[in-house]
Amino acid sequence: MKIGYYPGCSLLGSSREFDESVRALAQALGLELVEVPDWSCCGASSAHVLDHRLALALPARILAQAEAAGLTEILAPCAACYNRLATARDTLEKDPALARDIEAVIGQPVTGNVRIVNVLEVLDRFRDVIPGRIAKPFAHKVACYYGCLLVRPAKVLKFDRPEDPRSMDRLMAAAGAEPREWNFKTECCGAAFSVTRTDLVAKMSGKIVADAVRHGAEAIIVACPMCQSNLDMRRPEINARLGAEHTIPVLFITQALGLAMGIDATKLGLQRHMVPAVMTPAAV
Amino acid sequence: MSRIGVFTCHCGENIGATVDCAKVAERTRNVPGVVHSVDYKYMCSDPGQSMIKEAIKEHGLTGVVVAACSPRMHEPTFRNAVEEAGLNPYLCEMANLREHCSWVHEKNDATTDKAADLIRVMVEKVKHNTPLHPIRVPVTKRALVLGGGIAGIQAALDIANAGHKVVLVEKSPSIGGHMSQLSETFPTLDCSQCILTPRMVEAARHPNITLMTYAELEKLEGFIGNFKATIRRKARQVDEKLCTGCGLCITKCPNKKIPDEFNEGLGKRSAIYVPFPQAVPNKPVIDKTNCTFYKSGKCKVCEKMCPTGAIRFDQQDELVTLDVGAIVLATGFKVMRTDKFPEYGYGKYADVIDGLQFERLASASGPTLGVMKRPSDGKEPETVVFVACSGSRDRAKGVPYCSKICCMYTAKHAMLYKHKMHHGKAYVFYMDIRSGGKDYDEFVRRAIEEDDVKYIRGRVSRIYEEDGQLIVKGADTLMGGEPVEIKADMVVLATAVQAQDGSEELAQKLHVSYDPYHFFAESHPKLKPVETNTAGIYLAGACQAPRDIPETVAQASGAAAKVAALFSRDELTREPVVAVVNRLPAPTFSYCVGCFLCQSACPYQAIEAEEIRGRDGTLIKTLAKVNAGLCQGCGTCVSTCRTKAIDIQGFSNEQIFAELMTL
Ligand SMILES: Cc1cc2nc3c(=O)[nH]c(=O)nc-3n(C[C@H](O)[C@H](O)[C@H](O)COP(=O)(O)OP(=O)(O)OC[C@H]3O[C@@H](n4cnc5c(N)ncnc54)[C@H](O)[C@@H]3O)c2cc1C
Ligand code: SF4
Ligand code: SF4
Ligand code: SF4
Ligand code: SF4
Numbered sequence: 001m002k003i004g005y006y007p008g009c010s011l012l013g014s015s016r017e018f019d020e021s022v023r024a025l026a027q028a029l030g031l032e033l034v035e036v037p038d039w040s041c042c043g044a045s046s047a048h049v050l051d052h053r054l055a056l057a058l059p060a061r062i063l064a065q066a067e068a069a070g071l072t073e074i075l076a077p078c079a080a081c082y083n084r085l086a087t088a089r090d091t092l093e094k095d096p097a098l099a100r101d102i103e104a105v106i107g108q109p110v111t112g113n114v115r116i117v118n119v120l121e122v123l124d125r126f127r128d129v130i131p132g133r134i135a136k137p138f139a140h141k142v143a144c145y146y147g148c149l150l151v152r153p154a155k156v157l158k159f160d161r162p163e164d165p166r167s168m169d170r171l172m173a174a175a176g177a178e179p180r181e182w183n184f185k186t187e188c189c190g191a192a193f194s195v196t197r198t199d200l201v202a203k204m205s206g207k208i209v210a211d212a213v214r215h216g217a218e219a220i221i222v223a224c225p226m227c228q229s230n231l232d233m234r235r236p237e238i239n240a241r242l243g244a245e246h247t248i249p250v251l252f253i254t255q256a257l258g259l260a261m262g263i264d265a266t267k268l269g270l271q272r273h274m275v276p277a278v279m280t281p282a283a284v
Numbered sequence: 285m286s287r288i289g290v291f292t293c294h295c296g297e298n299i300g301a302t303v304d305c306a307k308v309a310e311r312t313r314n315v316p317g318v319v320h321s322v323d324y325k326y327m328c329s330d331p332g333q334s335m336i337k338e339a340i341k342e343h344g345l346t347g348v349v350v351a352a353c354s355p356r357m358h359e360p361t362f363r364n365a366v367e368e369a370g371l372n373p374y375l376c377e378m379a380n381l382r383e384h385c386s387w388v389h390e391k392n393d394a395t396t397d398k399a400a401d402l403i404r405v406m407v408e409k410v411k412h413n414t415p416l417h418p419i420r421v422p423v424t425k426r427a428l429v430l431g432g433g434i435a436g437i438q439a440a441l442d443i444a445n446a447g448h449k450v451v452l453v454e455k456s457p458s459i460g461g462h463m464s465q466l467s468e469t470f471p472t473l474d475c476s477q478c479i480l481t482p483r484m485v486e487a488a489r490h491p492n493i494t495l496m497t498y499a500e501l502e503k504l505e506g507f508i509g510n511f512k513a514t515i516r517r518k519a520r521q522v523d524e525k526l527c528t529g530c531g532l533c534i535t536k537c538p539n540k541k542i543p544d545e546f547n548e549g550l551g552k553r554s555a556i557y558v559p560f561p562q563a564v565p566n567k568p569v570i571d572k573t574n575c576t577f578y579k580s581g582k583c584k585v586c587e588k589m590c591p592t593g594a595i596r597f598d599q600q601d602e603l604v605t606l607d608v609g610a611i612v613l614a615t616g617f618k619v620m621r622t623d624k625f626p627e628y629g630y631g632k633y634a635d636v637i638d639g640l641q642f643e644r645l646a647s648a649s650g651p652t653l654g655v656m657k658r659p660s661d662g663k664e665p666e667t668v669v670f671v672a673c674s675g676s677r678d679r680a681k682g683v684p685y686c687s688k689i690c691c692m693y694t695a696k697h698a699m700l701y702k703h704k705m706h707h708g709k710a711y712v713f714y715m716d717i718r719s720g721g722k723d724y725d726e727f728v729r730r731a732i733e734e735d736d737v738k739y740i741r742g743r744v745s746r747i748y749e750e751d752g753q754l755i756v757k758g759a760d761t762l763m764g765g766e767p768v769e770i771k772a773d774m775v776v777l778a779t780a781v782q783a784q785d786g787s788e789e790l791a792q793k794l795h796v797s798y799d800p801y802h803f804f805a806e807s808h809p810k811l812k813p814v815e816t817n818t819a820g821i822y823l824a825g826a827c828q829a830p831r832d833i834p835e836t837v838a839q840a841s842g843a844a845a846k847v848a849a850l851f852s853r854d855e856l857t858r859e860p861v862v863a864v865v866n867r868l869p870a871p872t873f874s875y876c877v878g879c880f881l882c883q884s885a886c887p888y889q890a891i892e893a894e895e896i897r898g899r900d901g902t903l904i905k906t907l908a909k910v911n912a913g914l915c916q917g918c919g920t921c922v923s924t925c926r927t928k929a930i931d932i933q934g935f936s937n938e939q940i941f942a943e944l945m946t947l
Contacts, residue, residue, distance in 0.1 A: 181632070
């Protein structure tokens with residue numbers, strides 16, 4: 001099976017382990033990732049607050065590149081990329097005049113004949129295969145954290161339930177984990193304000209970490225580089241704010257599944273986390 | 285030879301400003317068969333009608349074409365005028381120059397040409413018109429009321445007091461509907477049961493009312509004045525005639541842990557039960573899905589206990605057919621449940637409840653005997669948050685409309701809470717306060733000003749549990765969108781009012797239309813609010829739209845008045861636009877060859893078989909025959925008949941071909 005692949009900038013930089021674990025898992029599952037040729041920035045968190053046309057033109061170029069390469073589906077692991085690409089595609093589809101305008105801006109045709117999918121959607125296609133491939137069950141209580149970008153706006157993304165998503169919980173259960181019911185599955189972590197308003201991010205992410213711990217989770221599982229880095233990298237600020245010593249690790253779903261499927265921890269980039277991702281075997 | 289008069293109307297400017305009416309009248313004079321053609325500003329006015337009447341007499345007209353607006357508007361007007369002049373009314377037809385021409389085209393010659401063509405077509409039709417006579421049908425003076433909430437009870441009582449028989453069919457074991465569950469009612473705070481139960485008892489005792497509880501409509505056939513309804517009386521497993529309502533069976537039933545529907549799951553009941561103490565009739569039913577005997581074959585404690593031997597484990601559902609002349613639909617509503625709100629915990633928090641559950645908590649006859657205790661642990665809630673517009677006015681929930689009653693009952697709930705717990709804190713999150721109605725706004729002001737209920741204008745984005753309390757997160761939009769977090773002990777969602785389950789199927793059974801949200805549709809939003817599109821079927825209460833009690837009762841009385849007016853006549857007349865199978869002299873009798881293709885095609889089961897027998901009784905031929913009472917004149921049969929034996933009166937093949945051929 002072949003699928004287009006758009007890593008985006010965070011998967012090359014701060015969240016390299018997400019890229020590594022997506023690739024490792026894809027290989028294990030026999031999924032060939034074809035990188036979108038000469039891909040560029042999707043605009044992520046900044047473009048759409050500055051300029052509407054720019055916010056569409058950036059992802060449109062990526063769509064055009066993928067179409068030109070004959071790809072029909074792009075896997076965008078980063079939730080922000082996924083959200084921007086899917087939103088742009090939807091906006092252009094609904095407004096042909098705008099689509100023509102954007103085509104002129106990027107100097108390339110965009111037909112919209114390419115679907116954008118996230119990691120959870122792709123993994124879900126292997127739901128019948130994964131249980132048979134579990135070598136070391138991920139026998140831990142986990143809090144599946146989806147964040148806000150993966151499921152909203154529901155009308156555009158049409159993926160899972162916007163208020164109470166379940167797909168990650170199902171995958172983690174298949175990997176032998178015990179997903180906990182908790183409160184903040186889709187709460188905002190503060191996202192890109194991590195740099196400009198660290199205090200705010202520490203407050204928002206802190207609530208998420210505390211609630212996961214309160215509900216007995218031993219690991220937080222995520223599918224978004226921004227969520228991961230805010231909950232992980234900002235842990236000192238979080239702990240200082242909460243006056244706590246939370247050591248709960250934050251793993252990408254691809255890392256957690258990879259571990260359960262017996263893939264080597266370094267191949268999954270587990271050593272790159274700030275909060276050590278040592279999953280001591282626990283009784284479930 | 286036809287002598288046809290054509291009367292072209294300007295409809296003020298509606299037609300006159302676009303179509304050159306004088307020219308049209310002029311040209312029409314040359315159409316063969318037309319002996320008189322004039323135009324006039326308002327044909328429907330008295331002078332206009334007089335022009336038609338006089339022309340009929342003066343020119344000895346055999347047919348009339350009025351070229352004006354839609355026949356839906358004024359066909360009866362002109363046909364009456366024609367009849368007054370001594371001509372059969374069905375010899376008058378209308379050409380629609382307004383909706384079909386002037387309103388949809390520009391002013392130019394082509395438009396005037398089209399108007400002249402439309403008239404020519406109608407003239408050809410009228411040449412083939414034959415005198416017709418309205419069909420007379422008798423009226424069965426008995427009404428069927430479906431639904432025994434306050435709407436159904438009120439409609440039944442009003443019809444019964446007008447001297448007519450009524451059968452009141454209620455799905456659940458008792459009449460009373462939602463009103464029987466309410467604690468106190470806005471805007472007066474009088475006890476709901478106290479004002480409702482006298483009506484329930486009156487309905488049960490009324491000599492003109494037959495009560496059928498635990499029953500539902502199975503099938504409906506027929507038409508206004510002549511419906512045939514089949515009612516399924518579900519087996520109570522209790523002989524209603526023998527049962528005295530002593531309640532011994534209920535006390536002794538060992539199976540007492542079943543969530544109680546009347547208390548909205550906040551209390552428990554036994555497998556044999558009466559929904560509430562004032563139930564009418566006060567006769568129990570056995571809930572077969574939960575009864576130990578039906579599950580395991582053992583128990584029958586109730587049978588042993590019953591002093592009158594009324595328990596019937598072998599009782600079966602019974603089908604009853606009733607002839608009725610009119611039907612009042614009063615099947616009420618349901619509320620959206622808390623499990624439809626993932627953002628508020630999708631029903632997993634016991635202390636996030638809906639409005640009906642709050643009514644039961646506040647009711648002296650409820651599971652807590654009216655003491656404020658929250659469901660999870662029975663603790664008295666010190667802080668309660670009420671969330672208005674939960675699900676209503678929310679496209680994402682599929683409910684774009686306002687549920688209308690919740691602003692008022694939320695104010696009532698907050699007030700009732702404060703009256704019971706003076707030191708408690710009550711917050712209301714709202715979008716707008718919609719309190720139009722007599723004494724309604726004053727009621728809300730009282731909650732805010734006298735009972736110190738804190739109103740916060742904003743939506744609640746999330747509710748979650750933390751350390752045994754509910755955290756309610758929202759925004760105060762009057763404080764610049766300031767985020768608000770309230771730690772509450774209990775949250776009451778004023779959930780959306782929705783159409784009753786099964787409304788769609790019921791509407792289809794009755795051939796009445798419904799809106800996109802499955803509320804039954806009125807015939808006209810302003811002028812026919814209690815009629816449906818099906819003659820003889822009327823609407824009352826919340827089955828049509830969200831309604832409070834005063835509106836429900838008013839509408840129920842309105843529906844009852846319509847029924848009484850219908851029953852004031854012995855016969856009804858119907859338009860004779862129905863199918864007929866042609867008849868010829870022996871030995872052919874008819875072109876009909878008895879294939880009965882038409883019978884299978886007819887959507888109204890209006891085609892019957894008729895046997896032609898010789899003098900000695902031998903069967904000569906079987907023909908199709910149309911029951912004029914059932915036929916709706918849809919024409920389906922005409923298009924299926926292979927021998928052209930069946931035709932619609934007033935719209936015959938001959939007439940329609942004549943119209944087409946002139947074009
Ligand atoms: C929480 C809450 C608080 C309220 N408080 C107030 C208040 O204080 N003041 C006020 O004026 N209004 C109040 N209301 C509104 C009031 O409840 C309604 O106006 C009223 O109940 C409408 O009456 P109804 O007969 O049309 O419908 P319902 O009360 O719903 O009765 C319909 C009946 O039809 C039966 N039925 C349903 N389907 C069928 C079927 N297919 N065949 C036969 N029977 C069927 C049902 O079992 C039921 O008995 C409140 C409503 C709610 C939800
Ligand atoms: S037979 Fe059923 S209804 Fe009767 S007492 Fe036993 S459990 Fe109750
Ligand atoms: S014990 Fe018999 S008579 Fe008494 S309520 Fe029960 S069924 Fe009716
Ligand atoms: S009545 Fe009030 S609470 Fe109910 S939907 Fe309308 S505005 Fe909202
Ligand atoms: S016209 Fe329609 S309703 Fe009447 S008999 Fe024919 S098919 Fe039936």
